[in-house]
Every structure is written in C-alpha cells, then in structure tokens.
Amino acid sequence: MDDGSGPGDPAAAGSRSRDAGMTDSSSVAPAFDTKLYADGITFEGEDATLLRAIDDAGSLNAAVETLGRSYSRAHKRLSRLEEAFGSLVVSQRGGTGGGGSALTDRGRALLTRFERLRSGLSGVTEVAETVLPGEVIARTGEIATVETAAGRLRALAPPDAPAMFVTIRADTVTLQDADAAPPAAETSARNRFHGTVRGVEHGESVVTVTVDIGADRPLVALITDRSSDMLDLEPGAAVVTSFKTTATRATPRNPRE
Amino acid sequence: MDDGSGPGDPAAAGSRSRDAGMTDSSSVAPAFDTKLYADGITFEGEDATLLRAIDDAGSLNAAVETLGRSYSRAHKRLSRLEEAFGSLVVSQRGGTGGGGSALTDRGRALLTRFERLRSGLSGVTEVAETVLPGEVIARTGEIATVETAAGRLRALAPPDAPAMFVTIRADTVTLQDADAAPPAAETSARNRFHGTVRGVEHGESVVTVTVDIGADRPLVALITDRSSDMLDLEPGAAVVTSFKTTATRATPRNPRE
DNA sequence: GAGCGTTGTTCCGCCATAGACACAACGGGG
DNA sequence: CCCCGTTGTGTCTATGGCGGAACAACGCTC
Incomplete structure (x- = not known):
C-alpha cells in the first residue's frame, strides 16, 4: 500500500494539474512505501493498518470486517509475519464474546517503529x-x-x-x-x-x-x-x-x- | 521492486541473524520503495531499471532481454508511463540494426530525479x-x-x-x-x-x-x-x-x- | 448442556498480472 | 529485391494472490 504521502491520498503531496503531464514537469510528486524487513519478508503499510485495526477492534474478525479484507488471507499473513518478527498478537479462542485478539508489546513496538520510520521518510518528500x-x-x-x-x-x-x-x-x-x-x-x-x-x-x-x-x-x-x-x-x-x-x-x- | 537498501539485496541493510527473529529485536531492518507519482500511476524501481537498461542497450528488445522480462509487458508499461510523465523514449522502427530506442531528455531527467529521491530516502535508513x-x-x-x-x-x-x-x-x-x-x-x-x-x-x-x-x-x-x-x-x-x-x-x- | 462468536485451517474459484507467442509494419543494408 | 532486427499490437495461457465458503475447536455465558 502506498503511504508515501502521509495519511491518505498519495496525490495530496503535490498540487498537480490533472490535464497535462506532458509539459508540466512539476506535476510529478515524490512518494514512497515504508517497509520493515526481517528474515525474508517485509512488514508493509497494509500490515500496519491490519495491526492497528486489530488493536482497535479487539479481534481479527472484526478487523478484517472493517478493512474489507478476507479473514483467511489476513490470518495467513499474520502467521508469516510472526515467523519473522516474533509474536505480534495474542489470540484467545472461545471465552467471552467468543474470544479475540490483541497486540503484544512486540506488535505494538513494531507498529510505532514503523510509524517512526514513516515519519522520517516523509520528511524527505515533504520538506522543501x-x-x-x-x-x-x-x-x-x-x-x-x-x-x-x-x-x-x-x-x-x-x-x-x-x-x-x-x-x-x-x-x-x-x-x-x-x-x-x-x-x-x-x-x-x-x-x-x-x-x-x-x-x-x-x-x-x-x-x-x-x-x-x-x-x-x-x-x-x-x-x-x-x-x-x-x-x-x-x-x-x-x-x-x-x-x-x-x-x-x-x-x-x-x-x- | 524493493530498493530500500540501496542497490541490490534488501537484506544488506542490517546485519541480521538468520536463526531467530523471535528474540532479536534489532534484526528488523528499515527499508523503503522509491516512487514518483504522476496523474494516476507511479514510476517505481522496476521502471527505473527498465529505463536504465534501454539507455544501456539502445533498444527495448535488448533491454528486456538482459532483464529477463517480456517485451509486450514492458512496452505496455512504457506506454502507460508516457501517458502520465510525457515522452520518455524515442523509438525508430526499421533502419540500421532494425531500429532502436533511446531515452529522451525528459526520460533521463526522470531517472535522475528518481535517483535523487532514492538517495534522500536512503539517508533515513542508513544514517544512525x-x-x-x-x-x-x-x-x-x-x-x-x-x-x-x-x-x-x-x-x-x-x-x-x-x-x-x-x-x-x-x-x-x-x-x-x-x-x-x-x-x-x-x-x-x-x-x-x-x-x-x-x-x-x-x-x-x-x-x-x-x-x-x-x-x-x-x-x-x-x-x-x-x-x-x-x-x-x-x-x-x-x-x-x-x-x-x-x-x-x-x-x-x-x-x- | 446448548448457544454463540471467535480462532484456526482447508479448499475452491476468480481475477489481475505477466510471460509467451504470433504477426504486421518499417527501413536501411547487402 | 530480399533479409534482418526492431517496433507496435493483439491474443493466449499460466501463475500467484486474494476472497469466499466451509468446518472443526474452543471456552465463556446463559
């Protein structure tokens, strides 16, 4: 997912003219994707939003519901991420409300680390x-x-x-x-x-x-x-x-x- | 394509231990993808390497040959890029050697702009x-x-x-x-x-x-x-x-x- | 004990992407 | 005039990623 222009639309970074592209050289806006690499896979913007959604919703099910993604895919992705980054969420099956998921300290730390990197990178594209x-x-x-x-x-x-x-x-x-x-x-x-x-x-x-x-x-x-x-x-x-x-x-x- | 760790392997950015991931929190390395956004599509690392290959080889055919990519796909990609970024290559069909392609000034400028952005972004990940x-x-x-x-x-x-x-x-x-x-x-x-x-x-x-x-x-x-x-x-x-x-x-x- | 909502796992199918291939157009060189 | 290698364009196919559905396991609540 593109997060090169801060939260939201990548087009927001620079004021572009919709019509041209041919002549206006200033219509190209710098952007980037933030990544955290470990062991063979990269933690990217989509993964960050997934973790945030889990943190908000309290369950993986509710998280993918609000994000419009599929449970199976998100679950697989989480498993792969945890192979490389360690335990990111703790999940309970059964119990009150049927169970739920919550971020571990490591998961929350990874999220703030990601945001810290994103902030640093955004400085490059935003500062004159x-x-x-x-x-x-x-x-x-x-x-x-x-x-x-x-x-x-x-x-x-x-x-x-x-x-x-x-x-x-x-x-x-x-x-x-x-x-x-x-x-x-x-x-x-x-x-x-x-x-x-x-x-x-x-x-x-x-x-x-x-x-x-x-x-x-x-x-x-x-x-x-x-x-x-x-x-x-x-x-x-x-x-x-x-x-x-x-x-x-x-x-x-x-x-x- | 990942270009967050300079030229080559993204794993090169930080010294990681292959075994763990569970305990070593310092094994996660920051990375990024460089992008130039215009009009609806983004010029990315793959596009940059394609332009460089064309510049080196003198023809799109030879370029995709060395890169191991398909001609049709590269040609389509180029067309879409030029819709947004303007003329990037000039191509001659027929003639000496059957023809060829070369970068326009705009194409070369886009390439250096990309590299300049990549350099700035890499500062974030490389500097302590x-x-x-x-x-x-x-x-x-x-x-x-x-x-x-x-x-x-x-x-x-x-x-x-x-x-x-x-x-x-x-x-x-x-x-x-x-x-x-x-x-x-x-x-x-x-x-x-x-x-x-x-x-x-x-x-x-x-x-x-x-x-x-x-x-x-x-x-x-x-x-x-x-x-x-x-x-x-x-x-x-x-x-x-x-x-x-x-x-x-x-x-x-x-x-x- | 039944119900419920979640986790965990598997399988199927769709679709977007990219490669492979075919073929016409082109224009200089032998 | 033919050959050549390239551009330009279209089509077919394979692959990978993702959504959707199905189902078992689980444990608290009622």
Whole structure:
C-alpha cells in the first residue's frame, strides 16, 4: 500500500494539474512505501493498518470486517509475519464474546517503529529542498567537494561521477546573523554561504525562508518562527547560511542537465 | 521492486541473524520503495531499471532481454508511463540494426530525479539516529516541546499524543567546542545540550561520535573527520551538541514503552 | 448442556498480472 | 529485391494472490 504521502491520498503531496503531464514537469510528486524487513519478508503499510485495526477492534474478525479484507488471507499473513518478527498478537479462542485478539508489546513496538520510520521518510518528500548543479573538483572517501554557482561545498557523494546535483534539505539549513557570524573554526566545519533574504513565508509555527546565495536558484531554509523573530528576517536582510556536509547529498546528473 | 537498501539485496541493510527473529529485536531492518507519482500511476524501481537498461542497450528488445522480462509487458508499461510523465523514449522502427530506442531528455531527467529521491530516502535508513522517549509539555502549532531525560527540546510533532519518541538523525547534530560555545541567541534557536564524548568511531572520511547528554542512551552525531580533527574529539571531552527543531521529529509512542 | 462468536485451517474459484507467442509494419543494408 | 532486427499490437495461457465458503475447536455465558 502506498503511504508515501502521509495519511491518505498519495496525490495530496503535490498540487498537480490533472490535464497535462506532458509539459508540466512539476506535476510529478515524490512518494514512497515504508517497509520493515526481517528474515525474508517485509512488514508493509497494509500490515500496519491490519495491526492497528486489530488493536482497535479487539479481534481479527472484526478487523478484517472493517478493512474489507478476507479473514483467511489476513490470518495467513499474520502467521508469516510472526515467523519473522516474533509474536505480534495474542489470540484467545472461545471465552467471552467468543474470544479475540490483541497486540503484544512486540506488535505494538513494531507498529510505532514503523510509524517512526514513516515519519522520517516523509520528511524527505515533504520538506522543501534546493538542488544545485555542480562539478566534483575533489574527493576524499565518500565526501566530495563540489563547485557550484554559489561556491564550493562539500557533500556525501557516490563515486565516479564528475557532474552532480547537490540537494540541500531546507530543514538542515541554519541561518545566522550576518554581523555576529562566529568564525567557522570553532564549530564543526560546515558549508557556509553569505546571502540576502529573498522571501519569508510563514507557516503555522514554522517559516520558510528563501535566500539568494548567488546561484540561479535560491537556497531554501526551514526554521521556527521563534528563530525567525530573533533574527528579524525580512526581504533584503543579509544572513549567513550554513549546513553540515554529512547532511547534504550529491547524486549523479547528466552533464547537460 | 524493493530498493530500500540501496542497490541490490534488501537484506544488506542490517546485519541480521538468520536463526531467530523471535528474540532479536534489532534484526528488523528499515527499508523503503522509491516512487514518483504522476496523474494516476507511479514510476517505481522496476521502471527505473527498465529505463536504465534501454539507455544501456539502445533498444527495448535488448533491454528486456538482459532483464529477463517480456517485451509486450514492458512496452505496455512504457506506454502507460508516457501517458502520465510525457515522452520518455524515442523509438525508430526499421533502419540500421532494425531500429532502436533511446531515452529522451525528459526520460533521463526522470531517472535522475528518481535517483535523487532514492538517495534522500536512503539517508533515513542508513544514517544512525538516537531516539529519546519523552512527554509533550507544550505545543504551538506543529512544534511541541518535549521533556526528555536529557532535558527539554523542541521538535516537529503530530497532534494529540502526550507520549512521544523524539528521533534525532545523526547527520543533523552539530558539535561545538564547549569552551567557545557561542550564545544561543545569535543563531537560529536550536536544541542545545552539553555532553561528554563517549566514543569516536572513524569511517572512511566521516566520524560517528557518541555523546552522553544525560539520557540513558547517548546522542549520536555524524561529522566529517575534518571537523573531528578541529574539535579534537576524544572520549571524555566536553562538547556542546545542537540540532535544529525543524530537523527533529517526534512520533507517538505507547506510554509504557 | 446448548448457544454463540471467535480462532484456526482447508479448499475452491476468480481475477489481475505477466510471460509467451504470433504477426504486421518499417527501413536501411547487402 | 530480399533479409534482418526492431517496433507496435493483439491474443493466449499460466501463475500467484486474494476472497469466499466451509468446518472443526474452543471456552465463556446463559
């Protein structure tokens, strides 16, 4: 089951135009399936909803009823999952109400583990990012130095590709006051660019700031409104942007992209 | 197709013990499927490998031959994909060698977009993280203040859950010299904890540092060896750890976990 | 002891998916 | 002009997954 766009419809992730697809390149939305692998099978979205339904309903029968699935299949699936993941549900046959099923601690833990992973993955698809084209000019191990329009930066990069896209997640970008910017030496070395604020877009309690750093596309930073107030950000303001190299990733690109 | 563990076998992501599954809770490995959604269908891992094979082989026929798939199915799949994503391949019927197929710029761009997404998602499953249990004590919009064993921190959190797990990705944690730690006011406000280095594990050009910050589990930070040298990190050293609240996510947990 | 609703297990059949196969169209090369 | 290998299209078939149904076992309640 697709759970790549948070709860509900995968189409909800990006605003798409229904008509085209031919011309509008922005109509393709990133998505993903969350999985937990063990021993040979993977615990997926459908399995998570099944466990949740059992937890709610108190019986496998009632669970598959509400989900519109078949009992036999769900039971088999549960058996296979328990071979790999251990006991997930305890079932009583006979007794009050005819019996029932309930999640074990392990089953409940697996469910929260799944949700935790899903939350982390959803960050990749939901958070804005800026991608800068560049060329690798040096490399030490898994870290490459990439020359971009904004300047040189260091990022995790796969080997053997001279042309790269560097993608910088907005939630990893830190903004600092341009005047009081501390010297780079006394913190963990980081990618650091001076820029001027282009736009400030307020969310509920979070602010998306676009900063011109000399590239053709601005750097996007996601910070709390509290931070935004402290730095009193407004268009035209000078800021220092910084982001860790271990948090930015480069991927190969076609040289003429 | 499963691509949640990088290229190849999904089992490669975590070292698992083949025998159990019953007792070893760490034998479950996170994984994912990368998807690009457009108009009604999703471009998935299989589609990506098909496009790559076409790009390599120069013809759809040779591509499906090397992949062991059927021509008819691959052709139909391509047609459906192109309805949603636009022209992905150009094909010539007849001519030298009987004809052939090649990727369009759009097709190649879709491929790199897919790979870029996959790279970002793989960061979630590959990078170490520390998860701290805690209780929500305040909330403003999508940001919650969570009380943990290490102290209070702020994180993105779903509504309506008092008990939370806060997960902090190692690549979002910044280390600073404890002596020269700048005041928190002049940067974007961040979660900040004093701690002492417990372990330093060297990778190829990257260092994993575990820092005791007062919780029962240490905070894990992933920094470059260059940064590690500058801070001259070693067990027992005092450091200041900091991480952005927009980069840390909280997920509901069972109160007794 | 009968009734009830659940678990646990098996078997059957439907249907969607994918491979296998066939065949026309195409266009350069020998 | 024929040959070739590819594209493009349709059809047949096998397989796997899933729903549906049937039935025994179970244990509390009445």
